[in-house]
Amino acid sequence: MRELTKIFKALSDANRLRILKMLEIRPLCVCEITEVLQLATSTVSKHLSILRDADMIVDEKQAKWVNYSLNTDGNQNYVGEMLPLISGWLRDDAI
Incomplete structure (x- = not known):
């Protein structure tokens, strides 16, 4: 049950979904993700921590x-x- 809670928490934020969509294309460093999302490095690091957890x-x-x-x-x-489900849902959304 804990693992399921972590998964749904990770998927509950639009920026984390965008990160997953970006990583579907290729591996990225924090600086690349920060540049695309236009977020602070600390914010992106927190999102990555939640996805990693x-x-x-x-x-x-x-x-x-x-x-x-x-x-x-x-x-x-x-x-x-x-990922195919998430990509389908986000098909019309820009990264």
Whole structure:
């Protein structure tokens, strides 16, 4: 039940949905996400933390950068199952 609560909390914010949609295209660093969403770095970091806590994204350090990507290798591959639905719902929304 806790995992389900974390998932729905992560999906309950428009900016987090936009981040998931962006990460569907390719891995991104915080600075790229910040630039597209026009949000403060601290705000984007908080959104990424919530998505990571829900096991929806993973981070990978590459030199001085940390890139975020969708977690398609988790124990529960719900991200892969949910993304087509989310993308369909957001089809007409700009990132």
